Amino acid sequence: MLHLLKIEWLKVKNYKAFWVFTILxxxxxxxxxxxxxxxxxxxxxxxxxxxxxxxxxYAFPKVWQTVGFMSSxxxxxxxxxxIMLLTNEFNFKTHRQNIIDGWTRKQFITVKFVFAILFSLxxxxxxxxxxxxxxxxxxxxxxxxxxxxxxxxxFIQTVAYITFAxxxxxxFRKSGAAIAVFxxxxxxxxxxxxxxxxxxxxxxxxxxxxxxxxxxxxxxxPFGNKVIYKDAPEVWIMVIASLxxxxxxYFFALKKFTKEDL
Amino acid sequence: MSILTVENLSKSYGRIQALKNVSFSVPxxxxxxxxxxxxxxxxxxxxxxxxxxxxxxxxxQLFDEPPSxxxxxxxxxxxxxxxxxxxxxxxxxxxxxxxIKQHGKEDIDKVLEIVDLTRxxxxxxxxxxxxxxxxxxxxxxxLGNPSVLVFDEPTNGLxxxxxxxxxxxxxxxxxxxxxxxxxxxxxxxxxxxxxxxAILKRGELITSGKVNEILSNEDLVEVSATDHQKLLQVLNDxxxxxxxxxxxxxxxxxxxxxTADLAEVNNFxxxxxxxxxxxxxxxxxxxxxxxxxTNN
Numbered sequence: 001m002l003h004l005l006k007i008e009w010l011k012v013k014n015y016k017a018f019w020v021f022t023i024l025x026x027x028x029x030x031x032x033x034x035x036x037x038x039x040x041x042x043x044x045x046x047x048x049x050x051x052x053x054x055x056x057x058y059a060f061p062k063v064w065q066t067v068g069f070m071s072s073x074x075x076x077x078x079x080x081x082x083i084m085l086l087t088n089e090f091n092f093k094t095h096r097q098n099i100i101d102g103w104t105r106k107q108f109i110t111v112k113f114v115f116a117i118l119f120s121l122x123x124x125x126x127x128x129x130x131x132x133x134x135x136x137x138x139x140x141x142x143x144x145x146x147x148x149x150x151x152x153x154x155f156i157q158t159v160a161y162i163t164f165a166x167x168x169x170x171x172f173r174k175s176g177a178a179i180a181v182f183x184x185x186x187x188x189x190x191x192x193x194x195x196x197x198x199x200x201x202x203x204x205x206x207x208x209x210x211x212x213x214x215x216x217x218x219x220x221x222p223f224g225n226k227v228i229y230k231d232a233p234e235v236w237i238m239v240i241a242s243l244x245x246x247x248x249x250y251f252f253a254l255k256k257f258t259k260e261d262l
Numbered sequence: 263m264s265i266l267t268v269e270n271l272s273k274s275y276g277r278i279q280a281l282k283n284v285s286f287s288v289p290x291x292x293x294x295x296x297x298x299x300x301x302x303x304x305x306x307x308x309x310x311x312x313x314x315x316x317x318x319x320x321x322x323q324l325f326d327e328p329p330s331x332x333x334x335x336x337x338x339x340x341x342x343x344x345x346x347x348x349x350x351x352x353x354x355x356x357x358x359x360x361x362i363k364q365h366g367k368e369d370i371d372k373v374l375e376i377v378d379l380t381r382x383x384x385x386x387x388x389x390x391x392x393x394x395x396x397x398x399x400x401x402x403x404x405l406g407n408p409s410v411l412v413f414d415e416p417t418n419g420l421x422x423x424x425x426x427x428x429x430x431x432x433x434x435x436x437x438x439x440x441x442x443x444x445x446x447x448x449x450x451x452x453x454x455x456x457x458x459x460a461i462l463k464r465g466e467l468i469t470s471g472k473v474n475e476i477l478s479n480e481d482l483v484e485v486s487a488t489d490h491q492k493l494l495q496v497l498n499d500x501x502x503x504x505x506x507x508x509x510x511x512x513x514x515x516x517x518x519x520x521t522a523d524l525a526e527v528n529n530f531x532x533x534x535x536x537x538x539x540x541x542x543x544x545x546x547x548x549x550x551x552x553x554x555x556t557n558n
Contacts (some may be wrong), residue, residue: 003361003364006361007358007361007362010354010357010358010361011347011350011358014349014350014351014354015347015349015350016349017349088347092345092346092347092348093343093345094345094346094347096314096341096345097341097345097346097359098362099312099313099314099331099334100312100313100314100334100339100341101334101335101339101359101362101363101402102331102332102334102335102362102363102364103331103362104331105313107331259316260316261309261314261315261316262314262315
């Protein structure tokens, strides 16, 4: 597997778009959290009473969840990146050449998923550092490991978003179609379906188990979530559901890629 | 040893049958041409044996073994188009190919030199001309000095000098004892470089075997005389011929293989009052044979 990863690394090492996306993503994580941090400070300063509602989102132990929630809006970034990495292969027909040159079809898919998991790990570590930073600069906040399980949820959510994007890329093979569906589904239709299932058909919490939604509910907004995600299932159930999705994407991709003409 | 054995291979795309029960075998150390017009199933055949396409039925073996990723690593393959990462340089692309084939970087400079790309090795693949892309693909095939090479339309997109170079390269590889499997719609290419040929037409194998056996079922003698009409008349009575074809400036006489006797033809014509000004024995060209084989 290390050798396969080395080859995957050779593919992205000199790929400018990969680094541009990654660096923008890193700055965006810093930026969105700084924005949240700043607005929170301003709000509390002008209306001290608002703290009753908002709590102290950027203080330990809440900061792990807050950073995870804020950064989750940016997961479309790595999603698009991995859609590009896959559809590039289809466009350049290098997915064929890799097989011709001596990879198995399974190796091709597996190393992509492993690479996505490693990328998610790096993103999680970065989120951890950002959370640590904001936790430490919040006045009156003292470092605490409490709430650290949220860092694990950040990891699971990142993997779930990226592998969902990869699933779309393998399904559609065209970057345009995959990216369009990714955005439309993630930002609009999934919410719509959740609302319909949960409130129109009164099937709560079924609507929380949609592929991206389940990770959003697992790492909810740091205040008022009891109202927004009423009757949400227990976290461990959502963790398992998220992992089931990731495994399902992998096996779907594997099946499609090993059974079809390339 | 057979390098490749194809058994009853069929492939359908929906209702289109691209390959119908094709069987042939490629002996070691040959230049094996798969010849056919566009859409005859050449690339489908090569795509199947490189695990890019799934056959509808039938099977194939590489090196007398069931195919595997390991056997593909021992074969340098150029299929259809040069497939490389557009954003990487030629040399970076070859590094990836070499890693997948589990070879080191040591061959890269050498193969770039062979295809004359050393000067542009650090340019991005996307800036290459069609001919350079094709040459990079051939360089990639040569990585690790494989004993078997598969080329699909290897001279596609090359200029005349490039075409001559690649044909020369193939002949050299053949002399080094390598087996080359090559698909082409260019008859003259197959005639010039191949020792064996399989002819495909609309997915069906028409014939396969040694080039000189398949392409010269008959001897061909070309003659001409000042009095063209009389010559034609006289030749009607010639014994031993299979047919006579009038081609305006010359007349072609066909004989069963090995039976053409120029002296006899000359004598016969002279005795019947025709003096030949042109008399030559030719093997039937692949082109005419090819059209004959693929025409309905």
